[in-house]
Amino acid sequence: MDGDHGQEAGGPRVRADARRNEDALLEAAKAIFAASGVDAPAREIAARAGVGVGTLYRRFPSRADLVIAVFKREVDACTAEAVVLASGHPPGEALALWLRRFTRFIAAKRGLAQALHSGDPAFQALPDYFRQNFEPALAGLLDAAVDVGAVRSGIEPYELLRAIGNLAAIKGAEPEGETSVMVELLIDGLRLSAGKVPPAAG
Amino acid sequence: MDGDHGQEAGGPRVRADARRNEDALLEAAKAIFAASGVDAPAREIAARAGVGVGTLYRRFPSRADLVIAVFKREVDACTAEAVVLASGHPPGEALALWLRRFTRFIAAKRGLAQALHSGDPAFQALPDYFRQNFEPALAGLLDAAVDVGAVRSGIEPYELLRAIGNLAAIKGAEPEGETSVMVELLIDGLRLSAGKVPPAAG
DNA sequence: TTATATACGGAACGTCGTTCCGTTTAGCAA
DNA sequence: TTGCTAAACGGAACGACGTTCCGTATATAA
Numbered sequence: 001m002d003g004d005h006g007q008e009a010g011g012p013r014v015r016a017d018a019r020r021n022e023d024a025l026l027e028a029a030k031a032i033f034a035a036s037g038v039d040a041p042a043r044e045i046a047a048r049a050g051v052g053v054g055t056l057y058r059r060f061p062s063r064a065d066l067v068i069a070v071f072k073r074e075v076d077a078c079t080a081e082a083v084v085l086a087s088g089h090p091p092g093e094a095l096a097l098w099l100r101r102f103t104r105f106i107a108a109k110r111g112l113a114q115a116l117h118s119g120d121p122a123f124q125a126l127p128d129y130f131r132q133n134f135e136p137a138l139a140g141l142l143d144a145a146v147d148v149g150a151v152r153s154g155i156e157p158y159e160l161l162r163a164i165g166n167l168a169a170i171k172g173a174e175p176e177g178e179t180s181v182m183v184e185l186l187i188d189g190l191r192l193s194a195g196k197v198p199p200a201a202g
Numbered sequence: 203m204d205g206d207h208g209q210e211a212g213g214p215r216v217r218a219d220a221r222r223n224e225d226a227l228l229e230a231a232k233a234i235f236a237a238s239g240v241d242a243p244a245r246e247i248a249a250r251a252g253v254g255v256g257t258l259y260r261r262f263p264s265r266a267d268l269v270i271a272v273f274k275r276e277v278d279a280c281t282a283e284a285v286v287l288a289s290g291h292p293p294g295e296a297l298a299l300w301l302r303r304f305t306r307f308i309a310a311k312r313g314l315a316q317a318l319h320s321g322d323p324a325f326q327a328l329p330d331y332f333r334q335n336f337e338p339a340l341a342g343l344l345d346a347a348v349d350v351g352a353v354r355s356g357i358e359p360y361e362l363l364r365a366i367g368n369l370a371a372i373k374g375a376e377p378e379g380e381t382s383v384m385v386e387l388l389i390d391g392l393r394l395s396a397g398k399v400p401p402a403a404g
Numbered sequence: 405t406t407a408t409a410t411a412c413g414g415a416a417c418g419t420c421g422t423t424c425c426g427t428t429t430a431g432c433a434a
Numbered sequence: 435t436t437g438c439t440a441a442a443c444g445g446a447a448c449g450a451c452g453t454t455c456c457g458t459a460t461a462t463a464a
């Protein structure tokens with residue numbers, strides 16, 4: 001998705017331990033950002049990753065670098081799952097499963113919202129990255145589900161993304177509580193099963 | 203405006219040096235907030251005020267306490283000036299002078315905007331304080347100017363406040379530059395002098 | 405003037421971001 | 435396997451900062 005990460009082309013350009021550590025750093029940062037926000041101490045992230053702070057700063061010179069890398073990595077993981085789900089479930093089910101997965105993605109991003117709106121120009125590209133990856137991913141699932149008659153047509157992928165985003169981002173609501181109930185309502189509302197008709201036709 | 207500050211009623215309740223220091227602290231914080239934002243180091247503020255950090259923390263235990271106190275103090279100073287100007291100038295002139303004064307107030311508050319929108323509940327009362335003080339102050343000047351025919355009628359004080367606020371708060375614009383030019387246009391637009399007619403009638 | 409509550413100042417402590425460099429090690433070649 | 439070298443590591447060290455604490459100074463009342 002990005003350029004090469006120094007693995008496939010030619011001889012080993014990046015040492016294996018370096019890549020392992022980068023991975024551990026991103027994993028640790030993801031967990032700690034979710035738990036304590038994006039301002040969590042650098043030492044804490046390095047410790048959880050099992051590396052020294054020097055390694056953290058060498059790989060991610062600024063806090064924004066790390067935040068952006070974590071964000072993109074999770075976006076990529078979430079969109080990749082759309083493909084997996086689509087190939088292992090009926091379209092309607094795949095769509096529902098992925099929307100729940102997306103809900104978890106949003107719920108884990110609470111700490112990020114503040115950084116996004118902080119005015120730091122380093123984060124300007126993130127909303128675009130968000131949309132350019134999620135919109136096609138959802139569109140694929142949605143189209144497939146519409147094709148087999150599992151959900152109604154006429155839903156704009158981006159509007160659905162925003163709707164769930166707004167539901168899941170409600171401050172103070174815990175991920176497993178009311179939020180997911182609301183999202184389930186939304187998912188149910190998409191369905192076009194026997195015995196259900198669009199509200200307008202009632 | 204607040205409760206008593208321990209001066210007028212009964213015997214001296216607060217030591218004179220304490221009040222002097224509080225004043226110096228607020229004055230120093232005002233200058234440093236304007237220059238470096240509301241996250242400026244506590245030591246720097248204390249040093250400029252000529253007191254120790256202990257004194258700063260005794261008087262303003264949290265950063266929000268200091269920010270709020272500075273904000274209210276400046277609001278009070280700006281509204282008080284409305285009265286002074288009204289009693290020393292013709293109504294139309296008093297209005298123009300005060301609007302320029304208000305523009306300077308807003309321009310000095312750039313650092314505050316971020317704190318205001320930080321979600322800290324300590325700042326929730328500030329927008330109300332802003333409006334409840336500025337709106338009557340401007341309304342008085344405006345009414346007087348309308349009465350003598352210096353400016354057109356039908357202007358809502360709060361909308362004018364917001365208009366200037368939006369002009370003066372444009373990021374990157376220096377207080378003495380384009381911003382004041384735009385505000386002057388606005389002030390001119392208010393005037394109802396011979397030879398000018400409202401745009402709609404042209 | 406003296407007593408005392410009040411307020412002051414700044415050293416001290418812990419946390420954090422960031423840098424720097426001596427040490428370790430992955431990858432390659434012989 | 436062994437040695438070599440460049441890459442990468444790790445964590446001590448430094449400075450800035452928030453915050454606390456208490457010995458000292460002083461404003462005020464008697």
